[in-house]
Structure formats: C-alpha cells, structure tokens
Amino acid sequence: MNTHFLLHNITYRWVIDSGATSHICRDRNMYHSYTSLSDYYVMLPNSTKVKIEGIRSIQLNDDIHLHNVLFIPSFRFNLLSLLKLLNENQFQFTMQSNNFVLQDLTTMRRIGIAKQDQGLLFFYFPESKFTFNNIDSCNLVSYDTWHKRLGHVPINVYNLIANKTILSSVDSHFHCSTCQLAKQNRLSFSNPNHFSPNFFDLLHADIWGPFRELTYDRFKYFLTLVEDKSRFTWIFLLKNKSDCAIVIPQFLSYIETPTCKNFVLF
Numbered sequence: 001m002n003t004h005f006l007l008h009n010i011t012y013r014w015v016i017d018s019g020a021t022s023h024i025c026r027d028r029n030m031y032h033s034y035t036s037l038s039d040y041y042v043m044l045p046n047s048t049k050v051k052i053e054g055i056r057s058i059q060l061n062d063d064i065h066l067h068n069v070l071f072i073p074s075f076r077f078n079l080l081s082l083l084k085l086l087n088e089n090q091f092q093f094t095m096q097s098n099n100f101v102l103q104d105l106t107t108m109r110r111i112g113i114a115k116q117d118q119g120l121l122f123f124y125f126p127e128s129k130f131t132f133n134n135i136d137s138c139n140l141v142s143y144d145t146w147h148k149r150l151g152h153v154p155i156n157v158y159n160l161i162a163n164k165t166i167l168s169s170v171d172s173h174f175h176c177s178t179c180q181l182a183k184q185n186r187l188s189f190s191n192p193n194h195f196s197p198n199f200f201d202l203l204h205a206d207i208w209g210p211f212r213e214l215t216y217d218r219f220k221y222f223l224t225l226v227e228d229k230s231r232f233t234w235i236f237l238l239k240n241k242s243d244c245a246i247v248i249p250q251f252l253s254y255i256e257t258p259t260c261k262n263f264v265l266f
C-alpha cells in the first residue's frame with residue numbers, strides 16, 4: 001500500500017478549520033467536477049468579501065471525497081471544514097497532544113493525520129492507493145510473490161484484497177511450503193507402511209479383554225500376535241492375562257527354525 005503523504009507541494013496542503021462551514025480550494029486542477037459561479041461571494045471574519053469562482057467536488061484519495069468545495073483562487077491555503085467533513089462521512093477526528101488523526105469509523109482505518117505548522121493544523125492524507133502505472137506493475141508480480149509480500153495470507157483473504165484492487169489472480173497450482181510448516185503443531189508420523197526386512201524380525205502382541213460374556217470354555221481374553229513382515233496373525237484365547245507367560249514361549253518354540261531363533265523378548 002502506498003503511504004506517501006502529499007507533503008511537498010503547497011498547492012495540495014489543506015488546513016483543517018473547525019470554524020469553517022465550507023471546504024475551500026485554491027487550485028482549479030484539483031476538481032474532478034466543476035461548475036463556474038458568477039456572482040457569489042464569501043464573507044471573511046474581517047468583513048472582507050471574496051468572490052467564489054466555482055464549486056463542485058474534489059477527490060483527495062480513495063477515502064476522502066469532498067462535495068460542494070468552493071473555488072477561491074485568492075486563498076493562500078486550501079481549507080478543510082472539519083464540521084462538514086465529519087457531518088458528511090462516518091469519520092472520527094481525534095486530537096491528543098500533538099497527535100491528530102482522522103479515522104474511518106466503518107473500517108477503523110487511519111485515513112489521514114494532521115500536523116501543526118506555523119500555528120495552523122495541516123492535513124496530510126495517503127495518496128490514492130493505485131494509479132494506472134502501478135496497476136500495470138501489480139499484474140506483473142506473480143501470485144506467489146504477492147502471497148509472501150502480504151504475509152502469507154490465505155486464499156480467501158487474498159481474494160478479498162484482490163477484488164478491491166488489481167492484483168494477480170490466484171494460482172491454484174501454487175503450494176506454499178512455509179504455510180504448510182507453519183500450520184503443523186507436531187512432527188509428522190513416520191511412514192505407517194514400514195515392514196521388517198525378514199520374517200519374525202518383529203512381532204506385535206496385544207491382549208484384548210476381559211469379555212463381558214465368557215466363552216463356552218470360560219476364556220475371557222484373547223492374545224493377538226502379528227508378524228511384521230507378512231502381517232500374518234495368530235489369536236490365542238486366555239483365561240487370565242498371566243497366561244501369556246505360557247502361551248508366548250510356546251508360540252516361539254513352535255515357530256523356531258534353524259534360521260529363525262534366539263528371539264529377544266522385551
């Protein structure tokens with residue numbers, strides 16, 4: 001967002017006047033619509049009559065539109081009527097010690113500031129956000145660059161911004177690795193499809209029970225043994241958990257072969 005303030009050209013300086021009932025501009029080129037007036041005057045506090053040359057609208061930037069602005073080229077500064085500005089817009093002007101801020105109450109954005117200079121309160125406002133030149137350059141920047149420049153915004157927020165401005169359209173093929181890592185709050189699981197290289201390198205065991213209803217032979221647990229490489233499964237019925245101390249050694253002796261022995265129990 002372009003936040004340069006129009007500080008340099010005195011033509012663009014606006015003095016905030018809390019007592020003025022109308023906005024007054026001294027530069028005809030600032031009007032985007034204009035109507036000439038022939039016989040209208042404004043009375044100054046010192047009883048001087050000053051001729052009004054014309055009237056209509058001025059757009060200071062995207063936020064601030066001034067209506068019925070009097071064109072009086074003999075004025076030294078442009079005058080911004082604070083009363084008229086606040087009456088015609090949902091704006092708030094706050095004054096604290098050396099801190100003067102104009103805020104849009106609908107968006108809560110700061111849309112202008114004022115600074116004291118030579119006993120006057122000069123209003124400074126951000127330039128319009130987009131001109132035709134920077135619209136062209138916005139389109140030249142790719143979506144992934146905008147995504148990073150805007151602080152890795154999600155697509156729905158990006159679209160909100162893009163609809164209000166002219167940004168590159170969303171690239172659906174772009175995947176941001178930074179966003180993916182930032183959203184993870186734990187390390188990923190290791191590959192669940194891991195298999196041991198040899199049979200009986202690893203044996204998984206689990207006891208289930210007790211059953212609410214005993215079997216006919218009064219068993220109430222079962223032991224499951226799963227061989228890791230083949231995923232072959234054996235099931236043994238148990239009357240007590242402690243029966244594992246008998247069943248498992250029997251099972252190991254059952255599967256023991258000259259090439260498959262010396263099991264490690266843990």
Ligand SMILES: [Zn+2]
Binds near residue numbers: 152153177179180
């Ligand atoms: Zn990202």
